[in-house]
Amino acid sequence: MSLIPPSIHQQEEQLKLLRDSLRIGQRSLADWKGGRMAVSAVPGAGKSHSLSVAAALAIAGYQLHARKQLVIVTYTRSAASSIKTKIRERLKELKLPQSGFTVQTLHGLALQIATRHPDLSALNLDTSTIIIPTPSHRIIRACVEQWIASTPGRYQVLLEGLQFDGEETERLRRQSVLRTEVLPSLTYTVVREAKSSARSPQDVWELSSYTQDPYQTLAVAAGLYEQYERLMRSRDYIDYDDMILAALRVLEDPGIRQHWQNLVFGVFEDEAQDSSPLQEKLITLLATDPKNPHAPPNLIRVGDPNQAINSTFTPADPVYFNWFCSTCHTEGKLATMDQAGRSSEIIIKAANFVLHWICQTWQKGAKTRGNTPQVSMNNSQLPFRLQDINLVTADDPQPDANPQPVGQGLEIYTPKDIFETVKLIEQRVVELLEANPKHNAAILVRENRQGRFLAEQLAHLPKQHQIRVYEVSEVDRSSQIPLEMLKLLLFLDRPHSPDNLKAALEILEQRGLIPAQDLNALVTYPEQFLYPSPLEPPQKPPVEQARRYCCNLLRSKIELPHYYLITFLGMTLKYSGSELATVQKLADRINQEIVGNSSLKTILAALSEIVNSERFEAIEEDNDDQYTRAKQLTIITMHKAKGLDWDYVFIPFLHDDVLPGKPWVPTAAKFLGDFTLAEVARAQIRAAVHSQYQNPDILPRIPDPLKAWEEANKLKEAEEFRLLYVAMTRAKRLLWMSAAKQGPFRWSVFRTGQTNNLQDKTPCRVLPALMHRFPASFMNYDNF
Numbered sequence: 001m002s003l004i005p006p007s008i009h010q011q012e013e014q015l016k017l018l019r020d021s022l023r024i025g026q027r028s029l030a031d032w033k034g035g036r037m038a039v040s041a042v043p044g045a046g047k048s049h050s051l052s053v054a055a056a057l058a059i060a061g062y063q064l065h066a067r068k069q070l071v072i073v074t075y076t077r078s079a080a081s082s083i084k085t086k087i088r089e090r091l092k093e094l095k096l097p098q099s100g101f102t103v104q105t106l107h108g109l110a111l112q113i114a115t116r117h118p119d120l121s122a123l124n125l126d127t128s129t130i131i132i133p134t135p136s137h138r139i140i141r142a143c144v145e146q147w148i149a150s151t152p153g154r155y156q157v158l159l160e161g162l163q164f165d166g167e168e169t170e171r172l173r174r175q176s177v178l179r180t181e182v183l184p185s186l187t188y189t190v191v192r193e194a195k196s197s198a199r200s201p202q203d204v205w206e207l208s209s210y211t212q213d214p215y216q217t218l219a220v221a222a223g224l225y226e227q228y229e230r231l232m233r234s235r236d237y238i239d240y241d242d243m244i245l246a247a248l249r250v251l252e253d254p255g256i257r258q259h260w261q262n263l264v265f266g267v268f269e270d271e272a273q274d275s276s277p278l279q280e281k282l283i284t285l286l287a288t289d290p291k292n293p294h295a296p297p298n299l300i301r302v303g304d305p306n307q308a309i310n311s312t313f314t315p316a317d318p319v320y321f322n323w324f325c326s327t328c329h330t331e332g333k334l335a336t337m338d339q340a341g342r343s344s345e346i347i348i349k350a351a352n353f354v355l356h357w358i359c360q361t362w363q364k365g366a367k368t369r370g371n372t373p374q375v376s377m378n379n380s381q382l383p384f385r386l387q388d389i390n391l392v393t394a395d396d397p398q399p400d401a402n403p404q405p406v407g408q409g410l411e412i413y414t415p416k417d418i419f420e421t422v423k424l425i426e427q428r429v430v431e432l433l434e435a436n437p438k439h440n441a442a443i444l445v446r447e448n449r450q451g452r453f454l455a456e457q458l459a460h461l462p463k464q465h466q467i468r469v470y471e472v473s474e475v476d477r478s479s480q481i482p483l484e485m486l487k488l489l490l491f492l493d494r495p496h497s498p499d500n501l502k503a504a505l506e507i508l509e510q511r512g513l514i515p516a517q518d519l520n521a522l523v524t525y526p527e528q529f530l531y532p533s534p535l536e537p538p539q540k541p542p543v544e545q546a547r548r549y550c551c552n553l554l555r556s557k558i559e560l561p562h563y564y565l566i567t568f569l570g571m572t573l574k575y576s577g578s579e580l581a582t583v584q585k586l587a588d589r590i591n592q593e594i595v596g597n598s599s600l601k602t603i604l605a606a607l608s609e610i611v612n613s614e615r616f617e618a619i620e621e622d623n624d625d626q627y628t629r630a631k632q633l634t635i636i637t638m639h640k641a642k643g644l645d646w647d648y649v650f651i652p653f654l655h656d657d658v659l660p661g662k663p664w665v666p667t668a669a670k671f672l673g674d675f676t677l678a679e680v681a682r683a684q685i686r687a688a689v690h691s692q693y694q695n696p697d698i699l700p701r702i703p704d705p706l707k708a709w710e711e712a713n714k715l716k717e718a719e720e721f722r723l724l725y726v727a728m729t730r731a732k733r734l735l736w737m738s739a740a741k742q743g744p745f746r747w748s749v750f751r752t753g754q755t756n757n758l759q760d761k762t763p764c765r766v767l768p769a770l771m772h773r774f775p776a777s778f779m780n781y782d783n784f
């Protein structure tokens, strides 16, 4: 299609129209005249919508082109592609060429810079493999082994824990717990936390000298981190932080830095509450004017600190965005987008109420703990930034903004138990989606196990009512399949290795095939567990069940042809639907690779290669539209629901032990004390980074383990409440919440058949407060 350029006058008119299509709060983005700016937005404020309009206006206004571009950075590929489409549409409306901008994920941008200069970045994708080192990744396991071998003294201190009488079985049990759980999790957490804050192993060593800690957790952490870096280099592996570090290394060269800074006119960042200090450093550097390096960068950061829900399991930390907002505030460069048209008025009121209620309770709690009144709690210590969501005005351009509520708009139920909960949801979903087939609905859950339970209980909906049920976590589980298969095959290959046996038992337990139990006790003497002699006391029923499962697996190695093993294991694990399809795809792929040379060893080698290089995609790719189809009931975790919305949102199982939950130390690791080393180390590193970020000249103040554990738990609790807030703000017309009077002791060990094994449950503390404030939302109904 040829573009006829509009006259200057026409274009100015169009630009004005586009700007005026934004709400008051959104216009500050469109009116940006360069420099630094923070935009703090509420849920549903139209962050990506206004970012795309502001980008088109900047491209037109500053006449940007392929050699002077606006860079828009997001955190997920699906967000990047949706913003890209929106900007393209705007440019088309303005009859402007589709250039002058690029939308990238932060890691994509870093990789582009790093690979363009392999000599400086020391990163070559032809030879390196990108990995995501989870605690069970073999690289993490290997560095734990090497650390133990090289630091026997520190390992011994950990083994002895709080006290130890030297008993052999207990020693073996502790060794297993340290080697397979505590130290891998410490390595994983510390590497990500330190690396994403630009701290090297040496920096962590130095921090360890500022702590009072009997285990010297940070010194252990620094040693593990050192081993990790060494092993990664020796195997030519890179992780996601390496990409950003490599880009930063490239930009240290003044000539190359200027080249990139000349190419980049400015940077717009979306979801800025999820940024880490390393990421902030990269975008700030790129947004700086090379001719005027001390002037503020051309940088707009848009985010919602109240939707920061990744900070307790990734290095993302909303505190940095909050600080950025404060800096911009003092410069008069902070804008707020506080109007949202997504939800009905009652839903918005409920979300605002929850935010304030939690902050007030938080402050009261701090007072009773003695943290105030001398020092009043500042806003960055509260779980939420105190910003209300406001309704849009009557002339708002969004179609059907703040729609009329359905039913009460906010409905709160207290069913007898979790089974009655499902019946109530089913009744409501059928009635609503049959009456409004263009609408959609979702059930948001805190844990995958709850999602699975709901999907099982609602499996008949498609047939009986032509309502599609889409359980999203099923897709996530499918991506775990190659690793699960590898672990089971490693067990078949070497069943007498305690590690292999434990990994296999963990999978069986997670899949609900054997009862939950202390696996460390079973794997201490694999032979004794697998083939007990008649002289030994009889095994308890859960142990016996686990043994039978393992022995059946082992028999398959002798009885089946090797090429059939993966398919067989998939069926043994009772995989279903898309999972089985994924297993078959995996089996076909491996059989192709080992054709003519089929043995357990060759299968293992091919599978390890796939797992370690992550070159395998599960059947059914992620696509945001899939989650929100009309006449569909989506079952999805609260985390994954971020960024999406539905007409009717159901949030069941709101119990206090799940949300916000309680501090938890695995029983097996209690010999170390009432805390976990990984969380202690994370809180200690964070405290040091925060204090150095604010004032690099002062000595870091690092809390002792118990204080660090307390801080980690406060952060976790705050994040759980933000997660609830994110979940509530996904609803457009009906927000349905419930806490059953009875539920499972713990979802992780719940089996659907155990109907008579439910316990009394305390509702999440927010629910009684909500019912008190909105009495009409409390639904009385006849029990089934």
Ligand SMILES: Nc1ncnc2c1ncn2[C@@H]1O[C@H](COP(=O)(O)OP(=O)(O)OP(=O)(O)O)[C@@H](O)[C@H]1O
Binding pocket: 021, 022, 023, 026, 041, 042, 043, 044, 045, 046, 047, 048, 049, 050, 304, 307, 341, 342, 397, 398, 399, 642, 643, 644, 729
């Ligand atoms: N000025 C506007 N004119 C028309 N529609 C708008 C405007 N602002 C926002 N919207 C619409 O509001 C809806 C919500 O916008 P968007 O998804 O960008 O919100 P968000 O801020 O990213 O929400 P959240 O952070 O809660 O996921 C979208 O359908 C968007 O098109």
